[in-house]
Amino acid sequence: MALRKTEKADLRKRYPLYVEIGLALTLLLLIVAFRLDLRAEDSFEIVMEEQEVVQIEEIQQTQQIEKPPPPPRPPVPVEVPDDEVLEDDDLDLDATLDIDQPLTDLPPPPPPAEEEEEPEPEIFVIVEEMPELIGGLAAIQEKIRYPEIAKKAGVEGRVIVQFVVDEQGRVVDPVVVRGIGAGCDEEAIRAVSQAKFKPGKQRGKPVKVKMTLPITFKLK
Structure with missing residues (x-):
């Protein structure tokens, strides 16, 4: 048998009433709060002590009186000697010049001019007519x-020799730029030093030209 609540015990039907009563009470409390005078009855005043008045006296700046500088001392008189009178020398206007008489008071001759050293001729790398090896590279080869040490060690390769061909076609200052050792570098310089060239020319004149040659070492 199902139980049912009575109308007095069922509170859901009274919710709107309770809400309206609560809102009315809240509104009444707000009106009363705004009308109350919340200011304190007893008011107090802050009394400030009187401060002492300090008077600042203006200090008058004393003016410094500049003393004038003392007058300069008078100059000390200096005795000036009497002007000496030069006696007139007698000039012998009738004197004659002896041409045959040797001159003694002559200045020394100027030193001889030093001979200027002629500048060394320029060494060219590229000229209008390059030097020509007489007999070709085969003549040097x-x-x-072949050095014996290089033969025993089986050393082979190419030695690059750099040198200068002078105006007469001779080889000057040969040096090894890239070598292989075992005596091959020295042998390449010896062979190149004995080579003869047709000198290079620039503007029709023989000049010094820098060149390089490869010397090949190969065992047979």
Whole structure:
């Protein structure tokens, strides 16, 4: 048998009433709060003590009186000697010049001018007519004597020699730029030093030209 609540015990039907009563009471409390005078009855005043008045006296700046500088001392008189009178020398206007008489008081001759050293001729790298090896590179290769140390060690390769061909076609200052050692570098310089060239020319004149040659060492 199902139980049912009575109308007095069912509170859901009274919710709107309770809400309206609560809102009315809240509104009444707000009106009363705004009308109350919340200011304190007893008011107090802050009394400030009187401060002492300090008077600042203006200090008058004393003016410094500048003393005038003392007058300069009078100059000390200096005795000036009497002007000496030069006696007139007698000039012998009738004197004659002896041409045959040797001159003694002559200045020394100027030193001889030093001879200026002639500048060294310029060394060219590229000229209008390059030096020409007489006999070709084969003439140098024929002069090569294979070093015994290189033969025993089986050293082969190419030695690059750099040198200067002068105005007469001679080889000057040969140096090894890239070598292989075992005596081959020295033999390449010896063979190149004996080579002869037709000198290079610039503007029709023989000049010094820097060149490089490869010397090949190969075992047969």
